[in-house]
Amino acid sequence: MSEGWSTIAWEGVSVRVPTDWSLVGVSGDAHKGYLRVDSPGTSVLEMRWLKAGNKPPELMAKGRELLSNLEKSCRKKGTKLASKIKADGDAVAFWWKADRIGEGRLTYCKKCDRVLIAQVIYSRDEDISETARTILKSMRDHRSDELINWALYGLEFAVPPGYVIDKYTLMSGYLQLSFKNHARRLIVERWGLAKTLLGEGSLIDWYRKDVLPDVKGFRTQLEEVKILDHSGLKMKGQASGIRQALKSAAYSLTLYTNPKLVTGYAWECPESNRLYSVRATHDEGENVAERIRDLIRCHN
Amino acid sequence: MSQLSNSISKYIPFVARRPKIDRNQALAIIPVRNPLIEWERNGKEIHLSIPMRDDRLARFIKRFVRNLPERRRVALDEVGATVWELCNGQRNVNAIVESVCKNYKLTRREAEASVTMFLQTLAKRNYVALMSFGGSKGAKRK
Numbered sequence: 001m002s003e004g005w006s007t008i009a010w011e012g013v014s015v016r017v018p019t020d021w022s023l024v025g026v027s028g029d030a031h032k033g034y035l036r037v038d039s040p041g042t043s044v045l046e047m048r049w050l051k052a053g054n055k056p057p058e059l060m061a062k063g064r065e066l067l068s069n070l071e072k073s074c075r076k077k078g079t080k081l082a083s084k085i086k087a088d089g090d091a092v093a094f095w096w097k098a099d100r101i102g103e104g105r106l107t108y109c110k111k112c113d114r115v116l117i118a119q120v121i122y123s124r125d126e127d128i129s130e131t132a133r134t135i136l137k138s139m140r141d142h143r144s145d146e147l148i149n150w151a152l153y154g155l156e157f158a159v160p161p162g163y164v165i166d167k168y169t170l171m172s173g174y175l176q177l178s179f180k181n182h183a184r185r186l187i188v189e190r191w192g193l194a195k196t197l198l199g200e201g202s203l204i205d206w207y208r209k210d211v212l213p214d215v216k217g218f219r220t221q222l223e224e225v226k227i228l229d230h231s232g233l234k235m236k237g238q239a240s241g242i243r244q245a246l247k248s249a250a251y252s253l254t255l256y257t258n259p260k261l262v263t264g265y266a267w268e269c270p271e272s273n274r275l276y277s278v279r280a281t282h283d284e285g286e287n288v289a290e291r292i293r294d295l296i297r298c299h300n
Numbered sequence: 301m302s303q304l305s306n307s308i309s310k311y312i313p314f315v316a317r318r319p320k321i322d323r324n325q326a327l328a329i330i331p332v333r334n335p336l337i338e339w340e341r342n343g344k345e346i347h348l349s350i351p352m353r354d355d356r357l358a359r360f361i362k363r364f365v366r367n368l369p370e371r372r373r374v375a376l377d378e379v380g381a382t383v384w385e386l387c388n389g390q391r392n393v394n395a396i397v398e399s400v401c402k403n404y405k406l407t408r409r410e411a412e413a414s415v416t417m418f419l420q421t422l423a424k425r426n427y428v429a430l431m432s433f434g435g436s437k438g439a440k441r442k
């Protein structure tokens with residue numbers, strides 16, 4: 001078992017898991033979703049969330065339903081199922097044993113109006129019930145501030161409310177999470193193997209080659225800055241071109257405005273051998289990119 | 301049924317079922333470089349010199365195409381070169397993954413995904429052979 005713990009968060013739902021456990025699957029949105037985290041062995045954490053529809057749900061009934069469904073599938077497979085369910089404060093805790101062992105927890109958050117269902121499944125010869133309990137107790141539905149938590153593979157940050165995930169790329173050595181808030185865009189990226197990517201060139205050369213081609217419709221300029229004691233750069237840009245003008249004209253017919261500015265930051269963290277980039281389109285007086293940049297902890 | 305499939309696969313290779321191996325067995329595999337491939341380090345890169353095929357088809361093509369090169373060259377980037385050097389028949393996949401994790405500060409998951417994909421590509425092209433001893437016993441071997 002690993003010594004450290006790390007956070008995995010998606011759509012604000014967060015959980016602490018041992019550092020060697022990794023996110024292997026995620027789907028859905030803020031209303032309904034699923035994530036799965038695998039240990040290096042055979043243990044698995046499954047987590048589901050769903051909106052309750054402004055009506056506090058009967059957690060005990062939901063838990064019993066879950067166990068009865070499990071019993072049906074066990075019966076089909078010809079295995080016996082033993083299970084327990086009990087109230088644990090505001091939450092409901094359950095436990096089952098068949099060919100594997102499962103420990104789970106159901107919670108309901110009034111503020112987010114979401115039901116969280118999580119279970120850690122492990123084989124009968126593994127004894128990780130203590131770890132499972134710690135994982136389940138660490139489940140959170142929201143942060144103490146208004147921001148929405150996102151954390152995966154060691155990349156941890158939070159986005160302001162209103163920003164929803166648009167698309168994401170989770171590759172070994174490259175992560176990209178792209179958010180949108182009507183016409184506003186926010187993109188957080190992380191690259192591994194920074195030294196190999198940069199080679200002999202500078203950070204600005206790399207940024208011009210790998211990031212700037214994706215910033216379309218803005219006249220940009222770069223300047224070197226220090227970010228978290230690392231060498232970094234700041235990108236500032238102003239909307240230009242016919243496409244942006246047409247977009248602005250189209251948005252003027254709606255309640256939202258087309259952002260005229262783009263600000264981005266990128267830095268190299270030698271401690272983690274990674275490159276980070278945050279960029280956001282915005283209007284005068286907004287500082288989304290700066291807020292996200294300050295939340296990212298690139299190394300310990 | 302499996303016996304029947306085994307006997308058939310002796311004569312019709314594509315009928316053979318791929319053996320299913322678990323993660324521990326996969327990590328215990330020892331990749332070995334093809335001795336016919338010559339290689340040299342060039343800065344951070346490694347250049348492989350691979351002999352061209354010498355089967356019937358290749359000989360037939362050679363009749364019509366003159367000056368066909370005897371070897372072709374493939375360049376491996378920095379990380380690829382590191383993995384290639386580690387495929388010396390002494391280390392298993394697990395040891396290579398650990399080494400890549402340490403050298404490039406990658407997480408275990410990142411390194412495992414990249415290294416196994418890379419080794420699969422090398423094995424498909426016959427640049428390396430994958431030796432399996434089976435079981436988790438081999439995974440401890442470094």
